Amino acid sequence: MKKSIVSLKEVSFQYDDQERYALNNVTFDIFEGEWLAIVGHNGSGKSTMAKLLNGLQFPKSGEITVCGLPLNEETIWDIRKQLGMVFQNPDNQFVGTTVQDDVAFGLENMGVPRIEMVHRVEDALKKVKMDQFLYQEPHHLSGGQKQRVAIAGVLALRPAIIILDEATSMLDPRGREEVLATVRDLKAEKQLTVISITHDLDEAAKADRIIVMNKGEVYREGTPEEIFSLDEELIELGLDIPFSVKMTKAFRQMGLTFTKNYLSEEELVTELWTSRLNL
Amino acid sequence: MDISLKSVEYRYQANTPFERLAISDVSIDIPSGTYLALIGHTGSGKSTVLQHLNALLQPTEGTVLIGSQEIKAHQKNKNLKAVRQKVGIVFQFPEHQLFEETVEKDIIFGPMNFGVSESEAKRRARVALKQVGLGEEILEKSPFDLSGGQMRRVAIAGVLAMGPDVIVLDEPTAGLDPRGRKEIMDMFYSLHKERGLSTILVTHSMEDAARYADQIVIMQQGRVAKKGTPEEIFSETAELIQMGLDVPEVVRFQLKLEEKLGSKLDKIYLSIEELSAAVSERLKRGVRS
Numbered sequence: 001m002k003k004s005i006v007s008l009k010e011v012s013f014q015y016d017d018q019e020r021y022a023l024n025n026v027t028f029d030i031f032e033g034e035w036l037a038i039v040g041h042n043g044s045g046k047s048t049m050a051k052l053l054n055g056l057q058f059p060k061s062g063e064i065t066v067c068g069l070p071l072n073e074e075t076i077w078d079i080r081k082q083l084g085m086v087f088q089n090p091d092n093q094f095v096g097t098t099v100q101d102d103v104a105f106g107l108e109n110m111g112v113p114r115i116e117m118v119h120r121v122e123d124a125l126k127k128v129k130m131d132q133f134l135y136q137e138p139h140h141l142s143g144g145q146k147q148r149v150a151i152a153g154v155l156a157l158r159p160a161i162i163i164l165d166e167a168t169s170m171l172d173p174r175g176r177e178e179v180l181a182t183v184r185d186l187k188a189e190k191q192l193t194v195i196s197i198t199h200d201l202d203e204a205a206k207a208d209r210i211i212v213m214n215k216g217e218v219y220r221e222g223t224p225e226e227i228f229s230l231d232e233e234l235i236e237l238g239l240d241i242p243f244s245v246k247m248t249k250a251f252r253q254m255g256l257t258f259t260k261n262y263l264s265e266e267e268l269v270t271e272l273w274t275s276r277l278n279l
Numbered sequence: 280m281d282i283s284l285k286s287v288e289y290r291y292q293a294n295t296p297f298e299r300l301a302i303s304d305v306s307i308d309i310p311s312g313t314y315l316a317l318i319g320h321t322g323s324g325k326s327t328v329l330q331h332l333n334a335l336l337q338p339t340e341g342t343v344l345i346g347s348q349e350i351k352a353h354q355k356n357k358n359l360k361a362v363r364q365k366v367g368i369v370f371q372f373p374e375h376q377l378f379e380e381t382v383e384k385d386i387i388f389g390p391m392n393f394g395v396s397e398s399e400a401k402r403r404a405r406v407a408l409k410q411v412g413l414g415e416e417i418l419e420k421s422p423f424d425l426s427g428g429q430m431r432r433v434a435i436a437g438v439l440a441m442g443p444d445v446i447v448l449d450e451p452t453a454g455l456d457p458r459g460r461k462e463i464m465d466m467f468y469s470l471h472k473e474r475g476l477s478t479i480l481v482t483h484s485m486e487d488a489a490r491y492a493d494q495i496v497i498m499q500q501g502r503v504a505k506k507g508t509p510e511e512i513f514s515e516t517a518e519l520i521q522m523g524l525d526v527p528e529v530v531r532f533q534l535k536l537e538e539k540l541g542s543k544l545d546k547i548y549l550s551i552e553e554l555s556a557a558v559s560e561r562l563k564r565g566v567r568s
Contacts, residue, residue, distance in 0.1 A: 041456040042428055088454070142321055169454050172321050172483045173525050199456045238458035243528040250555035256562070265532050272558070273539045 004065075005161060005193050006030040006053065011062035013048055022048040024216040025062070030161075035187060035194040037204035040213030041238030046197045049213070050165045053195070054085050067160060081110070084154030086167040090146035094138040099130060102138070103153045110157065124156040125149075127189075128182050144175025148182055155186065161193040162186075169199060176200075201228075205242045205263045212237065224263050231261075244268050280346040280365055280444040280477065282309040282332060288340035288352075289327050301327040302501040305341075309494075311444070314471055314478045316488035319498030320523065325481050328498065332447050332479060333366035334359045346444075364393045367443035371450045373434035374427065382408075382425075382433050383418040389441045400440065407436035410470060412462065428459050435463075439470070445477040446470070452484075464491065489513060489527040489549045497524070514547045529554055 006029065013023040023045045030036050040046040051057045052064060055076035064071040066079045087093050096102030103121045112120065125131040128148040138146060147167055154162055164183065168176040180203060187194050196207065204210050210227040212219040214237050220227060228234070228245050235241065244262045252258065256275065262268035288303040302324040309315050319325045330336040331343050334350050343350040345366060350356045370376065379385035386407060387400035395403070405415055411432040417425065422433050431451075438446065448467060452460040468491050471478045482488060488495050488509065495512045497505040499522055505512060512519070516526045516534060526534075529551055536558065537543050544561065548554035 042459060043426055166454070174320070174523060201457070235458075238456055240457035243532070246551055247529075247532060247555065250551045251559060254555050254559035256559055265535055269532070269535045269539050272536060272562070275562070 002031040002034075004029040005032040005067060006195075007065045009063045009065075011052065011059045011064060013052060013057060013059050021216050023052070023059075026216075026218055027062075028211060028218055028221060030193060030195060032160075032193055033187075033191050034208045035196065035206075037207035037210045038195065038197045038213060039199065039201070039204050039210060039239060040219075044213040044238075045216040046213045047165060048216075050085065050163055050195075050197050053163060054080060054083050081157060082159050083161045083163065084157055084159040085163045085165060086147065086150045086154060088166040088169055090143045090150065090170065091138075093150050094146060097137060098134065099125065099136050099138070099141075099149050100134040102149055103156050106153055106157050120156045120158075121152075124152040127155055127186060128152045142175060143171045144178040147171065147175065147179045151179070151182060151186075159192075161195065164194070164196040164198070166197055166199065168203070176203075199239075201234075201240050201242050212239070225261065228263060229261055281311050281344070282346075282366075282445060282477065283307070283344040284328070284331060284341070285344070286341040287328075287331060287338045287343060289331070289336055290339045293339050300501060302498075303340075305498075305501075305503055307496055307503065307506070309445075309477055309479065311477055312475055313494055314468075314492050315480070315494045315496060316492035317479060317481045317496050317498065318483070318485070318488055318524065319504075323498040324501040325498050326449070327501075329368065329447055329449060329479070329481055332445070333363050333368055335363075335368075360393065364441055365443055366445040366447060367438040367441055368447040369435055369438050369449065369451055371453055372431075373438075373451075374422075374430035377422040377430060377434055380421060381419050382422050385422050385433060386437045386440050389437050393441060403440040403442065404436065407439040408433075410439055411436045411466060428455060431455070431463070443476070445479070447479045447481070449481045450483065451480075452487075467491075483525075485513075485525045485527040485530075489530075497522070509549055510547065513549060516547075 008026050008028055011023055011026045012021055014021045038046050038049065052059055055071060067082045069075045069079055071079055094102055095105050100121050103124055104117055107117045107120060122131060128151050130145060130148050130152060168179050171179065183194060186192055198204055205224045207224060210224055211221045212227060220230065228241055231241060242263060244265045248258055248262050248268055258271060262271060284305055284307045287305045289301045291299045291301055305328060317325050317328060331338060337350060337356060338352045340352045345362050348358065348362050377385055379388060383401065383404055386404040390400040390403055391397060408415060413429065413432050422430055425433065452463050455463065464487060467478060470476060480492065492509055495507060495509055496503055504522065513526055513530050516530060519526055527549065529549060530547055533544065533548060533554055544557050548557055
């Protein structure tokens with residue numbers, strides 16, 4: 001039985017200066033140890049959701065539960081210890097003057113004793129493979145390295161859940177892969193729950209489950225295979241479909257037949273290879 | 280307007296202990312009407328090259344030719360204002376540069392700065408807004424009340440309103456969703472065609488380089504590592520991969536398939552449609568032979 005670690009019940013939210021609800025009656029669960037991708041076009045409400053999950057904003061109505069605690073102004077500090085967030089812009093979330101100071105910042109805030117702190121900082125930086133950079137200043141780092149330091153800052157707090165709020169969208173392809181590989185390793189090793197809010201459909205294809213947001217509502221929820229079979233519907237929502245699905249479609253138009261949509265290029269290549277043998 | 284870089288070198292903070300060589304021996308020709316993609320890793324010198332294209336930087340060696348204007352190392356260069364009017368740069372996250380009270384004031388700031396009359400600037404603002412796909416009703420709004428995508432379009436309209444002959448785009452779609460990305464890229468492409476602009480696109484996206492560019496220049500460690508048409512560049516993928524660069528998805532797929540099938544197709548295909556046609560053809564022929 002999958003255990004719910006975050007649950008949203010009929011959550012609605014509206015920004016003060018706007019008529020439209022940014023989130024409208026949203027209900028879903030996030031399960032322990034899963035990688036959940038939340039996708040949606042700009043303005044679909046996915047970033048608002050991230051802000052609600054970590055108490056930067058509170059719902060106008062409805063209820064959010066995180067690790068068994070109802071999220072409100074009294075529980076928010078306990079909940080933030082459980083739920084770490086990595087934001088979009090690598091330059092806006094560096095607070096320390098060196099890599100190790102930056103990672104220590106959150107621990108200092110929590111009043112962790114110094115000896116423990118030194119240990120946790122080193123440990124977290126090792127995990128993201130940035131332990132060679134303890135005394136580096138942030139402007140000497142690449143975008144991908146900065147995001148890995150941000151992840152270390154979150155890890156040092158030992159959360160159960162990590163939220164990536166478009167954390168790779170400002171990185172170059174190499175930086176993006178560095179960050180995702182780091183999170184994948186961590187998830188495997190520490191049984192973290194990962195919530196990734198993203199535009200990157202190829203990244204979402206690798207998630208355990210996808211939620212598609214549209215106009216502040218949950219439009220669809222399912223496995224990558226289920227979601228990407230929506231096909232043109234996703235494009236109408238301002239999203240895209242992964243490359244291997246596009247390629248499969250093009251082959252179908254050329255008269256080749258396939259039993260399913262392939263979510264990885266390897267699968268499709270293998271299928272084409274087998275079909276050649278069977279022709 | 281032709282642009283040409285001849286053996287350009289640039290050192291940041293030259294003759295100080297902090298001196299750093301950013302680019303050296305860079306020669307690139309950009310004839311009028313070219314769509315050029317400039318590719319390379321973060322730190323490869325792309326941004327330094329970009330800043331030479333409208334004389335924001337003066338080379339420490341070599342010459343930059345922008346139209347008839349020559350910008351040389353070791354001499355004082357005049358009339359840079361005319362150059363900057365003709366070469367518009369859309370920087371990364373251009374919406375961060377919006378500052379005026381209303382959209383209209385923001386768009387007319389650039390042209391008026393170059394001596395265009397207020398009424399002409401306002402006329403241009405309306406044309407530019409239409410070009411970026413926004414309606415006139417937002418002219419009186421504060422740019423800060425707009426959505427992120429709209430803000431970016433307003434910022435781009437500000438560059439277009441200056442009436443440039445050359446437009447330089449530094450990662451213009453960073454942070455946008457897939458539809459927004461496609462809309463912006465298609466918009467620049469149709470402007471490029473309709474207005475006969477030269478377009479220089481600085482990008483990490485090999486897909487965009489393959490789809491839109493006539494010419495690709497690859498920068499590595501401050502030097503031009505490779506130049507050519509998309510077909511030429513992406514036919515030699517081993518080199519790209521060695522440089523740690525991506526290849527377009529469709530090319531990557533073709534390579535994987537060729538490896539699995541143990542034979543090569545006749546050439547590298549840069550679009551899904553062409554590749555699927557070529558592969559199906561090959562598979563069907565395979566049966567007969």
